[in-house]
Amino acid sequence: MKHESVLDAGGSETAAETSAAAPDVAPDAAAIGFPRGENSSDRKTQIVVVGGGAGGLELVRKLGAKFGRKHHDIILVDKNLSHIWKPLLHEVAAGSLDANLDEVGYRGHCYRWGYRFFQGSLDGIDRATRTISLAPMYDADGKEVIAGHTIRYDYLVLAVGSISNDFGVPGVKDHCIYLDSRDQADRFRTRLLNHCLRVSRAMMANPDANEQVKIAIVGAGATGVELAAELYNAAGALRHYGLEVFDESRLNVTLLEAGGRILPALPERLSDAARHELTELGVSVKVDTQVIEARPRTLLTSSGEQIDADLIVWAAGVKGAEFLSELGLETNPRNQIKVRETMQTVTDDRIFALGDCASYIPEGADAPIPPRAQAAHQMANTVFDNIVRSLKGKKLKTFVYQDKGSLISLSRFSTVGSLMGNLVGGSLAVEGRMARFIYTSLYRLHLLGIHGWVKGLFLMMIGRVNRIVRPKLKLH
Structure with a gap:
């Protein structure tokens, strides 16, 4: 049974807004502020990020570090309890990587960085009341663990990744x-x-x-x-x-x-x-x-x-999940949400999308930005900047994709790739030890993005130790 109340800042519940009027979306994205009829002293600004992948997790860390909890409420929603970097899943599948050592628990991470975490799957968006609904969650026995409920937002970011x-x-x-x-x-x-x-x-x-x-x-x-x-x-x-x-x-x-x-x-x-x-x-x-x-x-x-x-x-x-085409937002044939140069959806200025679930075709380009981890990282930075600018009433930034190239790891046997594709007017081919070093560095940059410099550096050192003392394969 669906819970009809709305979670507001601080975790308390208030009656859902019942107005059926269209959301107060300013024609100029830079003018977005608090909803009409509300004063900044009435409640916290609530920023909801759905999806704890590379881009979403980095975004909530930066928002939590920037705003804290005094005047803002940053919420991450994900159906899982932990994060694993998607480019590593082939190593998890082969047993070369123990995901238990590399995963990031959302509950511990949110405590460290000043945001809140709700476990759940996105079920719908009500743009009139600026709320999202989460589907009920059940345990292995089919018993309801968390009832379906709604969460209000002032800004919503969709970062739910992709599926095969x-x-x-x-x-x-x-x-x-x-x-x-x-x-x-x-x-x-x-x-x-x-x-x-x-x-x-x-x-x-x-x-x-x-x-x-x-x-x-x-x-x-x-x-x-x-x-x-x-x-x-x-x-x-x-x-x-x-x-x-x-x-x-x-x-x-x-x-x-x-x-x-x-x-x-x-x-x-x-x-x-x-x-x-x-x-x-x-x-x-x-x-x-x-x-x-x-x-x-x-x-x-x-x-x-x-x-x-x-x-x-x-x-x-890959493509976007089927439910993305049912949210009332404009999508492409692959169920990816269409966004403008500010990473705002073409349908609603208060809703952003980033990463694999977003489709952005730069001016003059023939195809959308490819679904890569580096694109999600860059989009997360732009969304962060634009939410901050929006709260200050400033003009929003345009997303400019910087293609750093592609690297492919053939395990311990070899690494190949091309670097700085759009910086040198072509591609700089790399192979061997240099390519392997750069490939490893990409994951290290990901660690710094979601953990910050201090903990990120410690985790890098721990990772080196684990390679020596831990079994080389996970067999259970």
């Missing part, structure tokens, strides 16, 4: 695994280890048996390529953790790409280098191969080829 795009291919939802969340990565790792154990036992019973773990990965972008390499890194270490007769030769990985080459975002030379490295590891790379149907442990391609696999991972692209 199955492009309507039959059977994908039922027979493929996505890597959109930690739960999905954990599920894949559990199934992977079970298959490895099965093969190891079969080889011990019959050393001449040709048993293999067959894995098919659809999509040769960053996620698919990095996962393929990480799987061979993990397979090589399993012999040290109880699977004495298991090694890389027992792994059969097929990487499928509908386009003409893998890693289309990188220069062709680097794409070729990555493909060569994967082939050397043992990955079967198939380009110009379109999957038209997924069946139980089988993929069917447009050429009629049938590819069998114990595990199928779908990493062919």
